[in-house]
Amino acid sequence: MTNKVAVLMAEGYEEGETLTIVDILRRAGLTCDTFYFGDKLVKGMHGIFVEADKPFGEEVKQYDMIVLPGGRPGGQNLKENPDVIDMVQYFNQNNKYIGAMCSGTVVLSDAKVIEGKQVTGYVGYAEKLIGGIFKDEVVVADQNLVTSQGPATPYPFAYKIAEVFGKDTSGLREKMLYNFAGGK
Structure with a gap:
């Protein structure tokens, strides 16, 4: 059985984070689908429109992990959507994985799952992630959460997600020249 990851794409999503996460997880052999709110063609924070895979809804509950990328106002748009908060709480209550990076992490605090x-x-998000134990690290995995810092960190973030699902990413890192580029 292939593990399934749902990446949420609210308007204003951070293009580099979102698309890199999806790309790496698919390369790692995970099923990774993007979910949209409203229009299927979603505008990113830098004006890049990307067609998402599926509409956000109950289907997301069938996935093993939900991922909240950042972006302005993408992270805020996710945070202000009560259905997203409910879904994150559902994932937490059912011991499913939750991933978030950059401004997407503020959803976790509002959902009270940290x-x-x-x-x-x-x-500067140490003050915004209320209830959590803030670590100034590129990627942090604790229990069912995987979090990361920002636009330069989706590679190690996505590799960590693949690893929590038991994937060995060493070959993938090599093929993608991640180690060559100084990644750890």
């Missing part, structure tokens, strides 16, 4: 868990987020 209590006593180690997390990271964008620079």
Whole structure:
């Protein structure tokens, strides 16, 4: 059985983060679908329109992980959607994985799923991630959460997600020249 990851694409999503995550997870052999709110063609924070795979809804519950990328106002748009908050809480209550990076991490605080868990987020987010134990690290995995910092960190973030599903990413890192480029 292939593990399934749902990546949420709200208007204003960070293009580099979102598309890199999807790309790496698919290369790693995971099923990774993007979900949209409203229009299937979603505008990113830099004006790039990308056609998402599926409409956000109950189907997301069939996935093993939900991922909340950042972006302005993408992260805020996710945070302000009560259905997203409910879905994140559902994933937490059912011990399913939740991934978030950059401004997407603020959803975790509002959903109250970071209590006593180690997390990271964008620079200055230690004050915004209330209830969590903030770590100034590129990627932090604790219990069912995987969090990361920002636009330069989707590679290690996506590799960590693949690894929590038991994938060995060493060959993939080599093929993608990640180690050559100084990645760890």
